[in-house]
Structures are given as C-alpha cells and as structure tokens.
Amino acid sequence: MKKFLVFFLFFFLFSVPAALAQETPTPNTDADVTKHPNVAEPITITNPLNVSTPQLLIGRVINSILGVVGSLALVMFVYGGLIWMTSSGSSDQVKKGKDILIWAAVGLVIIFSAYGIIRFVIQGVGA
DSSP states (O other): OHHHHHHHHHIIIIIHHHHHHOOOOOOOSSOSSOSOTTSOOOOOOOOTTOOSSHHHHHHHHHHHHHHHHHHHHHHHHHHHHHHHHTSTTOHHHHHHHHHHHHHHHHHHHHHHHHHHHHHHHHHHHHO
16 A cells, blocks of 8 residues: 555656646747858847746746645645544544644645745845
C-alpha cells in the first residue's frame, strides 16, 4: 500500500503538471535570421519568457511555487484523511490523521496569506 501511495504521489506531482504545462509553439513573425546574410539588418532574438519586466517574472515564479505548495497541501489532506479512515479505531492513528489534517489546514492559511501579501507587494512595485 505504501509503494502504491508513493507511486501515485510521484505520478501526479511530476507527470500530470508537466503534461498540462506544455504549450503549443506559436509561429514567430519576426525572423530570427536575416534572409540575406550580406545585408546589414539587425538580428532579433525573441523573448522566450514572454515577460516585459522583472516584477512580472518574479510574480510568475512565485505564483508557480505557491501553486505547487497548494498541491502539496491537497496531497496532505488526502493522506491525513486516508490515515484517519484506515485507522481501524486505533486512537494513535486517529490522532495522527487529525494532526495531519490540522497542519494541512494551517499550511493552507499560510499559503493564502502569502499569496495575498505577495500579490499586494508585486502590484505595488509594478504599478
């Protein structure tokens, strides 16, 4: 059961987000290479990050990290509920499951607070 839970966790943490995050490449209207190498035209390089300011880049990175942390909180809720439901009346297992659920809830409060504070700061710096 433990091996299955670990496999399930790794599958969803690494496979599913990677598959969902893939984007289809958009056709580039600007030429990366000039048509005639003897003509003195500037060669332009497109921005692969599609961000115009460092504040926007930092905001996207922080939002991505908070998304991963939120997913981990969801996994902890499921794990705590699973421990509690499979405790078979054992008071130690029930307490362990409740503690996991309580700390996952505290973690979510911290995550939402951090998201709100960071959003406020990034908007204040960027505006």
